[in-house]
Each structure stands twice: as structure tokens, then as C-alpha cells.
Amino acid sequence: MRDAQGNILSTYTNGDPTVNGGSLAQTELNGSAERQQEAKAGKKIRLQPLGSGSDYTPFLQHLGISALNIGYGGEGEYGQYHSAYDSFDHFLRFGDPKFEYGVTLAKTGGRLVLRLADADVLPMTFDPFEVAVGKYVDEVVKLTTTLREEAEERNRRLDDKMFQAVDDPTQTYWVAPPRLDVAPYLNFAPLQNAVAALKKSTAAYSKAYTAATAGGKTLPAEKANRLNEILMKSERALTRPEGLPRRSWYVHQIYAPGFYTGYGVKTLPAVREALEQRDWKEATAEIPLVAATIAAFSAEIDRATAVLNTK
DSSP, X not given: OOOTTSOOEEEEEESOTTSTTHHHHHHHHHSOHHHHHHHHTTOOOOOEEOOSSSTTHIIIIITOOOOOEEEXXXXXXXXXXXXXXXXXXXXXXXXXXXXXXXXXXXXXXXXHHHHHHHOSSOOOOOHHHHHHHHHHHHHHHHHHHHHHHHHHHHHHHHHTTHHHHTOOTTOTTOOOOOOOOOOOOOOOHHXXXXXXXXXXXXXXXXXXXXXXXXXXXXXXXXXXXXXXXXHHHGGGGGBOTTOBTTBTTOOBSSEEEOTTTTTOEEESHHHHHHHHTTOHHHHXXXXXHHHHHHHHHHHHHHXXXXXXXXX
16 A cells, blocks of 8 residues: 555654654654754654565565555664574563554554545545655766766776775785776656656646545545546556566566665666666666656556546
């Protein structure tokens, strides 16, 4: 399922579940610089992308069914996993002796399920997803620049024989690093144009939904059913039957576990991992394919908007 803000993401909320504001405090103390600023500003905790390693993997990444991973933690020492100490006795003594985390998690999951089950229209918006995808595109553009600068700097040092200057002649195993091919200036325009179109589509949907439900109005049952069918299946537009390069099982084009990172997530994986492997040809080929996937998702949002605007 998609969360109430439209993100197809996960949240691992650190902090005592019995203390109001504990999650924001943990984020401000231990989160990234960007997330710390968001916590200071009192913004809602931004959910994080799903990688792999749990039951949602086949639903999201293979079938294109929206998923949400929730959990509480942050107080326990973690090292017993998959060991002889990973037992109910360990959990009872050290993990959650009063079952506060477990009970709170059950309440959280139950409330989410009830909220979705009781809604006449699925409580989904797309604006946060559009913002997230825009950030992912900015990241791969910046990554290309970073890789180019790193290659230029290493090659300059090799040309200047800097590695030989600091070499220890008594250590025969030491060798200078190889030269790196410099990243070309890739054409990210298809992705950037797709994000711009997605932004327009999400804004149009939000406007149409606000107008259709203004003053507490409810949608007619027939219109609500048509809208729900689109919303429920919209995630599938973010998949390609061919899957990712060398990983046809993973069909989602926005989120996937990294090829070399195990459970760790990669966003825009087809493009990002090609860049990380310095495979410029593959990155060039994948950019328009991922852009077309984002465009297909925009088209589903436009369909939903058209239902709302139907008299």
C-alpha cells in the first residue's frame, strides 16, 4: 500500500514510542544534515525508500504493488540477529521487556489498515512522490559531475607522478591506482522533462481532488470506484516487464536493492548503477527508458484527474 502522502516508501521511526516527539528528537540528533534541518523546522519525518530484505520485496519490486514498511526502534543494542541469542528470552529480557514497541507497532499498523479500509477514496496524494523523484534525478546528475571530477583529479595526479613521489621503494606490493575514464556529459533532459511533466500532473490532481471534496463533499460511488481502481493500480506504471539490466525479476524502475549493496536501496537503479560502474553507454540507454516510465506514471495521474473532473 502507499502511505497517506502518496509515497511508496518505508519508515523506520527511531525513538521511544511512548514519548510524544521521540521520533523527531532522534531524527534531529542522529539523522542526516538535511533531515536534521527538517526536524528542527518541525516538519513531518520524511519516509525513506524501500530496499529489500523483507516481505514487501516481491510486492513492490516484482509485482508493482505499493508497499509500506513500518517499525520502531533506537534504544536496543543490535547484534544478536541470526545468532543463538536471537530468541524470545533475549527479546523479553533486552529487546522490549514491557512489549511497548510491539504494542505501539501493532496499533500503528492497525490504524493504517483501518484508515485505508474505511476510506471511500484511497487517501493518496502524489506531490511528495514527485518531489522525491525530482531529488533522485538531481542526485544522478550530480553523481555524473562528481565522477567526472574524481577521474580528472586522479588522472592529473598520475600524470604529475604524485603517487610515485610518495611511494615507499621497500614495499614491492604497492602500485598506483589505474587511470579512470572521464564521464562524458550525458543528456539528462528526458528525465528532467519527465519530472517537470510529473509535477504538473500532480498539481492538477491535487487541485481537482480539493475541488471535488471541498466543504466535506463525497464523490458519487461510481466515480469513487473508478478513481480507486486507478489509484490502486498506479504503482504498476512504474515498472517495466523487461526489468532492470541483468536483473529481470526486479521490474520497478524507481526503487530496487543495489546489485552490490544487498538490502540497501538504489533509487533510479538502472541509471544510478550504470553511472557507478562507469558504464556510460548503458546509462545513456537507460535514461530515456526510465523517463518513459515516469511519463507513464504521470499518465495514470492524469487519468485520475480526468475522473475527478468528470461532471
